[in-house]
Amino acid sequence: MANVPEDLHYSKDHEWVRVDGDQAIIGITDYAQNSLGDVVYVELPKANDEFAANEAFGSVESVKAVSEVFTPVAGVVVKINEALADEPEVVNSDPYGNGWMIRLKMSNPGEVDSLLTAAEYEDFTKAESE
Amino acid sequence: MIDFGGWDMPVQYPAGTIEEHLRTRTHAGLFDVSHMGEIDVRGPDAVAFINLITSNDVSKLVEGQAQYSTLTTPQGTVIDDLLVYRLAADHLLLVVNASTTDKDWEWIKSHHAGESVDLKNVSADYCQLALQGPDAQSILQKLTAEPLEEIKYYHFKSGAVDGVEAMISRTGYTGEDGFEVYAAADRAEQLWNKILDAGNSGSESGVLPCGLAARNTLRLEAGMALYGNDIDETTTLLEANLGWICKLDKGEFIGREALARQKQDGVKRKLVGFEVTDRGIARDGQEVVVNGERVGKVTSGSPAPFLKKNIGLAYVPIEYANVGQQLQIDVRGRLVDAQIVKTPFYKRPK
Numbered sequence: 001m002a003n004v005p006e007d008l009h010y011s012k013d014h015e016w017v018r019v020d021g022d023q024a025i026i027g028i029t030d031y032a033q034n035s036l037g038d039v040v041y042v043e044l045p046k047a048n049d050e051f052a053a054n055e056a057f058g059s060v061e062s063v064k065a066v067s068e069v070f071t072p073v074a075g076v077v078v079k080i081n082e083a084l085a086d087e088p089e090v091v092n093s094d095p096y097g098n099g100w101m102i103r104l105k106m107s108n109p110g111e112v113d114s115l116l117t118a119a120e121y122e123d124f125t126k127a128e129s130e
Numbered sequence: 131m132i133d134f135g136g137w138d139m140p141v142q143y144p145a146g147t148i149e150e151h152l153r154t155r156t157h158a159g160l161f162d163v164s165h166m167g168e169i170d171v172r173g174p175d176a177v178a179f180i181n182l183i184t185s186n187d188v189s190k191l192v193e194g195q196a197q198y199s200t201l202t203t204p205q206g207t208v209i210d211d212l213l214v215y216r217l218a219a220d221h222l223l224l225v226v227n228a229s230t231t232d233k234d235w236e237w238i239k240s241h242h243a244g245e246s247v248d249l250k251n252v253s254a255d256y257c258q259l260a261l262q263g264p265d266a267q268s269i270l271q272k273l274t275a276e277p278l279e280e281i282k283y284y285h286f287k288s289g290a291v292d293g294v295e296a297m298i299s300r301t302g303y304t305g306e307d308g309f310e311v312y313a314a315a316d317r318a319e320q321l322w323n324k325i326l327d328a329g330n331s332g333s334e335s336g337v338l339p340c341g342l343a344a345r346n347t348l349r350l351e352a353g354m355a356l357y358g359n360d361i362d363e364t365t366t367l368l369e370a371n372l373g374w375i376c377k378l379d380k381g382e383f384i385g386r387e388a389l390a391r392q393k394q395d396g397v398k399r400k401l402v403g404f405e406v407t408d409r410g411i412a413r414d415g416q417e418v419v420v421n422g423e424r425v426g427k428v429t430s431g432s433p434a435p436f437l438k439k440n441i442g443l444a445y446v447p448i449e450y451a452n453v454g455q456q457l458q459i460d461v462r463g464r465l466v467d468a469q470i471v472k473t474p475f476y477k478r479p480k
Binding site: 038040061066085 | 142411
């Protein structure tokens with residue numbers, strides 16, 4: 001069973017958002033990394049790049065496939081996880097921790113309220129895998 | 131699980147593609163490739179007939195030997211690649227790709243004129259398990275009395291594996307030593323489980339069940355073409371570097387004339403291997419750029435788990451087909467540097 005931490009917000013594209021003041025830390029969920037398989041490459045944006053909500057900010061590649069990753073909330077990139085360039089496999093081993101991808105300064109912090117709660121996301125993934 | 135030519139097949143098992151790939155290189159991997167098609171050709175004209183529709187020279191085969199070959203169009207392009215097994219002077223078995231089995235079958239039947247041969251599509255009768263890797267022989271030997279060390283590369287023997295009548299062939303699609311075992315379809319599960327047991331599956335150096343994704347990365351590292359990607363009815367044998375199975379001097383066969391002409395004139399494009407030298411992974415279908423010009427397409431592109439590089443095969447104009455040539459690959463709008471390298475990318479240590 002995929003791990004779904006209580007304190008995060010989730011998107012239907014399988015990203016998670018951790019709120020830190022007016023900033024958001026974003027990554028992909030345990031369910032997502034598990035469906036992707038071994039992550040071998042992560043492409044991330046640059047600092048100061050600006051994204052609208054639900055816009056693709058990068059991609060995650062397994063041996064077999066490429067998947068875009070979307071930011072569930074709008075904002076400007078403050079920081080990216082540069083360690084993923086050399087250790088993309090951390091996305092598999094620690095998706096909610098060292099596998100984080102970008103930190104955004106949110107344009108509209110209220111947006112997180114429209115995201116799924118942990119319980120809602122869990123129901124969503126159950127329905128999707130059926 | 132994905133649909134693969136009408137078969138439900140696993141892309142990967144729980145260990146994951148990278149582990150499956152590495153285990154096959156270092157110990158052993160087991161692949162259920164029962165989806166492959168089998169066509170039985172029997173009769174006094176078996177060799178002559180198959181020699182007419184395939185590019186390699188069937189008359190060179192001896193009993194107990196196999197050969198890699200292709201079915202060719204009159205233009206010298208590829209209908210399918212296949213293995214031809216010589217079971218007896220008047221008996222051949224063709225092993226073809228799953229997704230092309232029906233097409234091949236129709237093609238072969240349509241060229242059967244007066245020759246004295248019986249053709250049977252026996253694809254459903256067989257299972258095929260490929261046990262590949264340096265430990266393949268010692269694992270399989272536990273299940274058979276046939277002395278496996280006597281079976282040379284591209285040769286086979288009939289014998290019992292775990293009491294099941296089988297054809298044991300020293301062939302594969304991974305670049306490793308290994309065997310492909312053909313047996314009655316209803317024995318697949320028994321053989322699968324027995325081979326896993328004999329190979330200490332579950333232990334760290336034991337055999338791992340492998341899915342389609344590892345099969346693809348292993349064959350790509352070994353520089354082997356995949357039908358539908360690197361070769362098809364738009365690519366000739368010579369463009370695909372398959373001149374070595376194109377025996378122009380063996381006598382008449384479909385496509386011979388076109389291929390002889392192309393050999394004389396020289397090919398205009400060629401399938402080459404490349405390594406990405408920049409960050410990024412080239413994928414099937416992406417465009418190859420030289421000096422800002424779009425000159426070709428990637429036919430297979432993937433991370434290579436053993437080599438830890440990102441590699442691929444692509445068709446490029448002959449003037450850009452030399453080892454060392456700098457290329458760029460258009461990876462979703464980003465131009466990524468690459469360089470033509472020798473193939474196979476990976477060669478197993480002897």
